[in-house]
Amino acid sequence: MKVEPMRYAITAAAAALLATAAQAQDMEAFKRGPVFADFGAHAPVAGMGELPADAAFRHSFDVAEAASDGKANRHIESAARFINMHVAAGVDPENIQVAVVVHGGASLDLLREPVWEAKGKEGVNGSHALVRDLLDEGVRVILCGQSAAAHGITQADLIPGVEMALSAMTAHALLQQAGYSVNPF
Secondary structure, eight states: OOHHHHHHHHHHHHHHHHHHHHHOOOOTTOBOOSSOSSSOOBOOOTTOOOOOTTOOEEEEEEEOSOOOTTSOOHHHHHHHHHHHHHHHTTOOGGGEEEEEEEOGGGGGGGBOHHHHHHTTOOSOOTTHHHHHHHHHTTOEEEEEHHHHHHHTOOGGGBOTTOEEESOHHHHHHHHHHTTOEEOOO
16 A cells, blocks of 8 residues: 555545534624624624723725626625624724725626626626615725726616726725725635
8 A cells, every 4th residue: 555645535535624623603692783783693702801981993804706606796795894893892983993995806896787797697686685785885886997998898887876886906005095994815
């Protein structure tokens, strides 16, 4: 028996066991709200200490990966989770400003329903309700104009309230100049 194939088999088996354990997460502590009832599940964190009473956030999210399986785009949903968890931790909602910059394949997740269907997408746009809720709460949703051009998307094709920028790079540069940090996830 050769050592290399046996080592490979043992390594593969160990990796499979670790992957299974990592997938067995306890999500019972995760709740939605208080701002977004349908999106943005988060868990309280015991022992984290207090957030400053005057905590304020200007935060942007970069989203390039499209939603899958007809669900809401989990990367766009990160904005709802960010807001929910900070408001639940005592941050005044007035002190939270969030922007979501969308480009690449995720551009299609910002389409109005009739356009979604016209672009050959099946079912409903799973991100539509999420984007609408974010916009209704004052979150800026900004589409990269370069991605829009590449996908044949016009301003009229977008969920009302979605903004268009020259590019995602431009949007992030302007947001940074306005004091927004970029989410590293």
